[in-house]
Each structure stands twice: as C-alpha cells, then as structure tokens.
Amino acid sequence: MTFSIVGRSADGTALGVAVASKFLGVGAAVPAALADVGAVATQSYANLAYRPQALALLSTGVAAPEAVRALIAGDAGQVEQRQVGVVGATGPGATYTGADCHEWAGGTAGEGYAIQGNMLAGPAVVGDMTDAWLGSADESRLAYRLVAALRAGDQAGGDRRGRQSAALLVVAKGLGYGGTSDVLVDLRVDDHPDPVTELARLLEMHTLYFERPAPETLLPLTDTLADEVRKRLAALGHPHADLDEGLASWAGVENLEMRIVPGAIDPLVLAHLRAM
The missing domain is CATH 3.60.20.10 (Aminohydrolase, N-terminal nucleophile (Ntn) domain)
Known part of the structure; x- marks a missing residue:
C-alpha cells in the first residue's frame, strides 16, 4: 500500500x-x-x-x-x-x-x-x-x-x-x-x-x-540597497534608526529570522520584502 x-x-x-x-x-x-x-x-x-x-x-x-x-x-x-x-x-x-x-x-x-x-x-x-x-x-x-x-x-x-x-x-x-x-x-x-x-x-x-543563507549569496546592506530596504521596512510599519534591527524585527514577524545576517541581506529575504 x-x-x-x-x-x-x-x-x-x-x-x-x-x-x-x-x-x-x-x-x-x-x-x-x-x-x-x-x-x-x-x-x-x-x-x-x-x-x-x-x-x-x-x-x-x-x-x-x-x-x-x-x-x-x-x-x-x-x-x-x-x-x-x-x-x-x-x-x-x-x-x-x-x-x-x-x-x-x-x-x-x-x-x-x-x-x-x-x-x-x-x-x-x-x-x-x-x-x-x-x-x-x-x-x-x-x-x-x-x-x-x-x-x-x-x-x-x-x-x-x-x-x-x-x-x-x-x-x-x-x-x-x-x-x-x-x-x-x-x-x-x-x-x-x-x-x-x-x-x-x-x-x-x-x-x-x-535554512540559513549561503554566505556567498548575501548582498551588503549599503548605499541604494540600504535605502530601499529602509524605505520598504518603514512602509510596512518597521521603521528603525538601526537598519539591522529594523530588518530583524520585520523578519521575526515573517518567520524569516533564520535568514538574517547583520550588515547584509539574503536575496530570498529581499525578494520576499519586495513582494509585500
């Protein structure tokens, strides 16, 4: 059977x-x-x-x-x-x-x-x-x-x-x-x-x-990418002076905390953020 x-x-x-x-x-x-x-x-x-x-x-x-x-x-x-x-x-x-x-x-x-x-x-x-x-x-x-x-x-x-x-x-x-x-x-x-x-x-x-992200895939949270992520987080109700803390706060709500790495962003997390 x-x-x-x-x-x-x-x-x-x-x-x-x-x-x-x-x-x-x-x-x-x-x-x-x-x-x-x-x-x-x-x-x-x-x-x-x-x-x-x-x-x-x-x-x-x-x-x-x-x-x-x-x-x-x-x-x-x-x-x-x-x-x-x-x-x-x-x-x-x-x-x-x-x-x-x-x-x-x-x-x-x-x-x-x-x-x-x-x-x-x-x-x-x-x-x-x-x-x-x-x-x-x-x-x-x-x-x-x-x-x-x-x-x-x-x-x-x-x-x-x-x-x-x-x-x-x-x-x-x-x-x-x-x-x-x-x-x-x-x-x-x-x-x-x-x-x-x-x-x-x-x-x-x-x-x-x-799963944790592969280190080689991480994108540095700097310059225009950092600005974009900060704006998107603010629009979703997660404004924070510290970008890492703001991203972690939002990721916890979305059950993505395993993919958070300070100073960088996982492309899968970024795609999820952009889709919201």
Whole structure:
C-alpha cells in the first residue's frame, strides 16, 4: 500500500525517510529516524514496534542487514505480510518484503539506502526511485534527494490504488531549528490529491523559512540597497534608526529570522520584502 526510501547523506551527517501511500496520514505510521543512529520505514500491515526496535539495534552497533533479520526473527505476527527498510549511520541499507505482501511488492538496497514498496503499479516504481537516488549523488541536501526519489516512484505509477498522503523526516545532530533539535525536516501531507507534489512544495517553503543563507549569496546592506530596504521596512510599519534591527524585527514577524545576517541581506529575504 506504500512506497518509501530510507537514506543517508553522502557525508553521513543526515539520515531520513520519504514515503507516500494511498493511506491517511502515512507519516504517522511509517517513518522513524534518530540522528547518528539510523532511519527505518515500516509498512504493509506495518508493525510499528519495528521503529524503536530497529533504532535500538542500530544504536548498539548492529548493521542494517542484521537489524532487519532480527526484526523479522522476533516478529510473532504477520511477518510474511510485512515490509521494512533500514539504514544505519554507516554501511549498506537493508530491505525486507514478505512473501504474502500484495503485488507488486519488492525492494532494493545499497550503500546508504533502501527502497521498498507494496501494492505498486509495477517494478518500475522501485527501479525509477533507485535510478533517481543514484543519479542525485551530487545533491548535498538529503531531504531533496529523498523527495526526488519519491517523486520518481510517484511518476512511475506509485501505489496502484491511487494517492493520498506523503511524508518526509530528516535528522542530523544539532541541525534542527535554532540548533536545539536534531530534527532537520519533518513534513507531512496527510490527505491530498497529489501528496508528493505538495510535499515538494512544502520542502521549498521549509528551505525558505528554516535554512540559513549561503554566505556567498548575501548582498551588503549599503548605499541604494540600504535605502530601499529602509524605505520598504518603514512602509510596512518597521521603521528603525538601526537598519539591522529594523530588518530583524520585520523578519521575526515573517518567520524569516533564520535568514538574517547583520550588515547584509539574503536575496530570498529581499525578494520576499519586495513582494509585500
């Protein structure tokens, strides 16, 4: 009923899961991840206990393939109808598809990833996801890599029953909001006619609101640009003798505070300001 990818960033700092399904709120059931430990997707008559169990195994140094074998061996339930994918902080990912999962069902795994799905339009869903993942090795942002793979699966037919929900979870040590969390991205589309496209849109919004700007893109707040920004801020009710303080005040209202750098302005912030 679901297709998913668990993956690790090329530099090993981030771990995550992307998933889509004809199922309400798939993000509440399938994904789990723990920074510097691993990520897991449990699906097809999902055993939600796999999530803490897999992460506990990985945290003790058990590799992903051994963790998957342990999950299956310890499951007294509908194990032949289960599907699970696991990736650790190092080494290859691992996937399992029970013999009684609804067709088409299957998966594949390699260094730093595992892809799996059941009740799919066909094997091209997993194949195209794999191609998209392997072909995006130059993308440093794990969230975008995962969503690109998920979109490839969706475009290949995805869940043969249709579309309903999608989710993205990415963790990295200390890289969450304000540096006080390990949750880098946590987005859910619980009920939507085109959930994977909507998830990609939300990820773009997340980038705008929560990522810090690349230093090389910053524009110095001097001369005519400083005058323009000052006038626009005043027109929006944020006049201030100190331009940096005025810009920070306005950015806080607009939820753009992560992109504020004293003495400069992020082009995305400038575009947002000009659009108001």
